[in-house]
Amino acid sequence: MPHSDIAKQVHKHKKTLLDILDTLPSIIVRVDRNGRINLVNRRFEQFSGITAAEAKGKLLQTLIPQFAGELQQVAVVIDCKSPLTNARIQSGSGANLRYYSLQIYPLDSDVSGMAVIRIDDITEHVRIEDIMAQTEKMIMISGMAAGMAHEINNPLGAILQHAQNIERRVSADIPANRKAAAEVGADLDLIRAYMQKRGIFDFISHIRSAGIRASDIISNMLHFSRRCDSGTEYIKLSELLDRVVELAGTDYDMKKKYDFPRIELQRFYAADLPPVQMSVTEIEQVVLNVIKNAAEAMADAGMERQPRITLRTRLSEGMAQIDIEDNGPGMDEATRLRIFEPFFSTKEVGVGTGLGLSVAYAIVTKGHHGLIEAHSRPGAGSCFTIKLPLKGRG
Amino acid sequence: MNNADIKVLLVDDDEMIRDCVAAYLEDEGFSVYCVASGEEALQLIAAIRPAVCISDMRLSGMNGEEFIVTAHTLSPETCYLIHTGMMYCLSDELHAIGMSADDVLLKPIHDLSKLVNKIKQCAAIRRCTQ
Numbered sequence A: 001m002p003h004s005d006i007a008k009q010v011h012k013h014k015k016t017l018l019d020i021l022d023t024l025p026s027i028i029v030r031v032d033r034n035g036r037i038n039l040v041n042r043r044f045e046q047f048s049g050i051t052a053a054e055a056k057g058k059l060l061q062t063l064i065p066q067f068a069g070e071l072q073q074v075a076v077v078i079d080c081k082s083p084l085t086n087a088r089i090q091s092g093s094g095a096n097l098r099y100y101s102l103q104i105y106p107l108d109s110d111v112s113g114m115a116v117i118r119i120d121d122i123t124e125h126v127r128i129e130d131i132m133a134q135t136e137k138m139i140m141i142s143g144m145a146a147g148m149a150h151e152i153n154n155p156l157g158a159i160l161q162h163a164q165n166i167e168r169r170v171s172a173d174i175p176a177n178r179k180a181a182a183e184v185g186a187d188l189d190l191i192r193a194y195m196q197k198r199g200i201f202d203f204i205s206h207i208r209s210a211g212i213r214a215s216d217i218i219s220n221m222l223h224f225s226r227r228c229d230s231g232t233e234y235i236k237l238s239e240l241l242d243r244v245v246e247l248a249g250t251d252y253d254m255k256k257k258y259d260f261p262r263i264e265l266q267r268f269y270a271a272d273l274p275p276v277q278m279s280v281t282e283i284e285q286v287v288l289n290v291i292k293n294a295a296e297a298m299a300d301a302g303m304e305r306q307p308r309i310t311l312r313t314r315l316s317e318g319m320a321q322i323d324i325e326d327n328g329p330g331m332d333e334a335t336r337l338r339i340f341e342p343f344f345s346t347k348e349v350g351v352g353t354g355l356g357l358s359v360a361y362a363i364v365t366k367g368h369h370g371l372i373e374a375h376s377r378p379g380a381g382s383c384f385t386i387k388l389p390l391k392g393r394g
Numbered sequence B: 001m002n003n004a005d006i007k008v009l010l011v012d013d014d015e016m017i018r019d020c021v022a023a024y025l026e027d028e029g030f031s032v033y034c035v036a037s038g039e040e041a042l043q044l045i046a047a048i049r050p051a052v053c054i055s056d057m058r059l060s061g062m063n064g065e066e067f068i069v070t071a072h073t074l075s076p077e078t079c080y081l082i083h084t085g086m087m088y089c090l091s092d093e094l095h096a097i098g099m100s101a102d103d104v105l106l107k108p109i110h111d112l113s114k115l116v117n118k119i120k121q122c123a124a125i126r127r128c129t130q
């Protein structure tokens, strides 16, 4: 083979190898025993903002100082010829907290005295593990809460319902009220004026909303554990989604606070989707929680554009998929990573309980062996994807 | 139909719950009967033949499920609703007498006007089927 052909071949192979390295989602760097760089892949360039040409010959620990501690081991790895793995490195804090895994491999070839470093962003993975662990905990607590719920729900019922009774018994619309007032020589309108002046109507309505808040927390807690063991049915997702939309439409909060009727609803249901086996009440709860969040997010953002929720269903890799998309404010990455955590909420105290999505997570993953994920960017809306096995809960 | 013509039987061992639900329903003009146990309710039901019977599940004596199954044989045209503070799943027996998940109301009911609508619905259905 002529010399120039060989050179061409070599060049081609080299190019192929580099292509492979650039395709990998990991950061890959080859360094000498001092950490001096002689090769980086594209992911490294994106991560550090430094081009391959600029990086060449520089000390890696100075370009990515957050890993300097681990990178001190490069020489040891090369000398001992045994790789080193650090599975969880924290970097940044608060909203910028991320997790990485870092591996150092001694290069086993004629170019000895070199090591290859591989770094992966495992933030999402770590988050999911955390959420799973927390979900397990909630399921346990939920089992205990179920026993208490009965004791708490009765008094809560009395509080809520008597508050409503008080509201009605001073209402101007009920003739019996006027009559009873007259019998004791009082004027209902004056009684009402007094109550108004002293803020009593507000007190009563606060008793009601506080009671509802307490009740929501308890009922959310209960939703972590399975409600009906017997209760699985085959149902069409389109039917389920339509029902939830109707339910949301009659919900007091949804109407009053989130202006649900103003939201444009788009529905794209796949025709070829067979009925899915599930606990209907549980999955209804999941969808309702997600739709409520979308309505809340859009109402809070005080959007100028027409608020819109898009519901889609389809068959995807043997699973039934529901997408619930809104064109609201979206969320940043730090928020997105935490939304399924129990008690995580960005809403004001008293508005959010932070349980809606964690309940959804428990029901979908634990109860139905499915998946739930969120995709979102600030300003670009949010899309929640729920995937359920067709024979979810057999 | 006038609300006064609609008889509602409340079964709950908690007096507070009986009182607060009854007060609301009475304000709506329904004829409301309250008892604290399934046993007492069984003595009454054949005589009053309520349009709607709302029963707690955890009762001293017979439980709500046993009560409804027996009551249904005495007054089959009554519409039975469950009002409970626990997560409750309908048994096969209750399914068999035509109850569905919509007939289970979890305590606390946030807004009693929903219960009123449910009662009116039940009463209307009963009238059609009679």
Ligand SMILES: Nc1ncnc2c1ncn2[C@@H]1O[C@H](COP(=O)(O)OP(=O)(O)O)[C@@H](O)[C@H]1O
Pocket: A289, A293, A294, A297, A326, A328, A329, A330, A331, A335, A339, A344, A345, A346, A347, A351, A352, A353, A354, A355, A356, A357, A358, A381, A382
């Ligand atoms: N559609 C959405 N758009 C923007 N942010 C959302 C959306 N859905 C959920 N979130 C975020 O996820 C958080 C957790 O939601 P959730 O578990 O339902 O609790 P809560 O609604 O009580 O805050 C919310 O506080 C919000 O920050």
Ligand SMILES: [Mg+2]
Pocket: A289, A292, A293, A354, A356, A357
């Ligand atoms: Mg929520």
